[in-house]
Amino acid sequence: MQGLHASLAGSLKAAVNAVIDDGAFCGGPHVQRFEAEFAEFVGARYAVGVQSGTAALMAALHAAGVGPGDQVIAPTNTFVATVGAIQAVGATPVLCDVDPHTLLMTHATAVAHVRPQTKAIVPVHLYGQLAELNGLRALAREHMLVLVEDAAQAHGATDGARSAGTFGSAGCFSFYPGKNLGALGEAGALVTDSSELAEAARKYRNHGGTVRYEHDTFGLNFRMAGFQGAALSVKLKLLESWNARRREVAARYRNAFAELPGLRCVALGETARREPRAHVYHQFVVRVSAREEFRSRLSERGIDTGIHYPTPVHLMPAYRHLKQPEGRLPNAEQAAKEVVSLPMFPTLSDAQVERVVEAVSAVAKELDGGE
Numbered sequence: 001m002q003g004l005h006a007s008l009a010g011s012l013k014a015a016v017n018a019v020i021d022d023g024a025f026c027g028g029p030h031v032q033r034f035e036a037e038f039a040e041f042v043g044a045r046y047a048v049g050v051q052s053g054t055a056a057l058m059a060a061l062h063a064a065g066v067g068p069g070d071q072v073i074a075p076t077n078t079f080v081a082t083v084g085a086i087q088a089v090g091a092t093p094v095l096c097d098v099d100p101h102t103l104l105m106t107h108a109t110a111v112a113h114v115r116p117q118t119k120a121i122v123p124v125h126l127y128g129q130l131a132e133l134n135g136l137r138a139l140a141r142e143h144m145l146v147l148v149e150d151a152a153q154a155h156g157a158t159d160g161a162r163s164a165g166t167f168g169s170a171g172c173f174s175f176y177p178g179k180n181l182g183a184l185g186e187a188g189a190l191v192t193d194s195s196e197l198a199e200a201a202r203k204y205r206n207h208g209g210t211v212r213y214e215h216d217t218f219g220l221n222f223r224m225a226g227f228q229g230a231a232l233s234v235k236l237k238l239l240e241s242w243n244a245r246r247r248e249v250a251a252r253y254r255n256a257f258a259e260l261p262g263l264r265c266v267a268l269g270e271t272a273r274r275e276p277r278a279h280v281y282h283q284f285v286v287r288v289s290a291r292e293e294f295r296s297r298l299s300e301r302g303i304d305t306g307i308h309y310p311t312p313v314h315l316m317p318a319y320r321h322l323k324q325p326e327g328r329l330p331n332a333e334q335a336a337k338e339v340v341s342l343p344m345f346p347t348l349s350d351a352q353v354e355r356v357v358e359a360v361s362a363v364a365k366e367l368d369g370g371e
């Protein structure tokens with residue numbers, strides 16, 4: 001991402017200077033402008049800027065009335081913040097398995113966890129791929145559940161009609177610097193079509209009120225910094241082109257790896273097979289059973305890889321109290337042992353992509369031949 005910021009340095013510095021000139025450091029006009037632009041970008045009526053994706057999830061859940069005594073279903077194959085936010089608003093996370101092919105929560109993996117106490121479901125558009133929302137929306141409708149999307153990795157993913165974040169009561173985004181749309185530090189936002197939910201979230205991020213020293217409801221300080229709003233406005237203009245480049249790189253990888261022995265690309269769901277823009281490739285993830293050997297051989301060839309994520313949330317010490325022991329959510333547990341994220345960012349050059357393709361192909365063949 002270094003190269004990406006270097007090419008934008010002039011506009012980012014001008015945006016930061018404008019915040020200094022206006023003295024608008026906490027919330028204020030630069031955040032409001034970004035909120036309007038981001039709401040328009042995703043096709044929602046309102047966006048509420050906050051300090052992080054975690055804060056966006058907390059604000060959305062709280063504003064949707066989720067709290068103590070409620071159960072909230074979320075996938076165990078996610079970044080831990082999805083689950084932390086549920087616990088932070090006082091609700092009980094109920095973790096569900098994921099589809100063995102897409103590694104996303106679906107109606108089929110969530111339905112068995114619905115109880116009378118279930119108040120909400122939080123599908124995660126993990127790796128940048130839209131979860132299959134038709135089934136999940138039907139589940140929410142049938143059981144009168146709140147649907148909050150964790151779209152922290154899926155800025156701009158669309159099924160052609162709607163964008164990630166606009167399928168339920170609210171959608172939550174992270175602008176952590178490494179995300180498809182990243183700030184110059186921590187930031188996040190939620191989007192919604194509900195004026196009541198937006199108003200409740202605005203209060204929650206500002207000590208429970210929108211007028212100074214008037215506190216109508218419980219709230220904390222989750223305001224977005226002015227610098228971040230200003231920087232995000234600059235970067236939002238380029239998001240579509242960055243997502244398009246990510247998809248181009250992904251298409252090359254998919255094509256090159258289709259026949260490789262011992263390696264599988266994480267499968268596309270039905271929506272992404274029909275509509276390529278349904279995946280914005282925050283990560284490009286493959287599965288390899290000899291993962292550690294695969295990664296270390298790639299590393300010897302100068303290719304860095306990641307793991308998203310090495311431990312499903314239900315097996316983390318922090319969430320042992322949820323009493324979902326090993327073996328209970330087998331698809332996610334198996335995936336956690338095999339997933340590898342390959343280099344994926346919009347500034348990858350064609351030559352760099354070819355280096356990755358050559359190295360991955362060579363290592364997969366070596367491992368297959370027992371070398």
Ligand SMILES: Cc1ncc(COP(=O)(O)O)c(C=O)c1O
Nearest residue numbers: 052053054079081082152174176
């Ligand atoms: C799926 C998911 N949910 C939530 C978050 C939390 O966002 P943040 O790091 O901005 O708090 C992240 C980002 O790290 C994420 O990837």
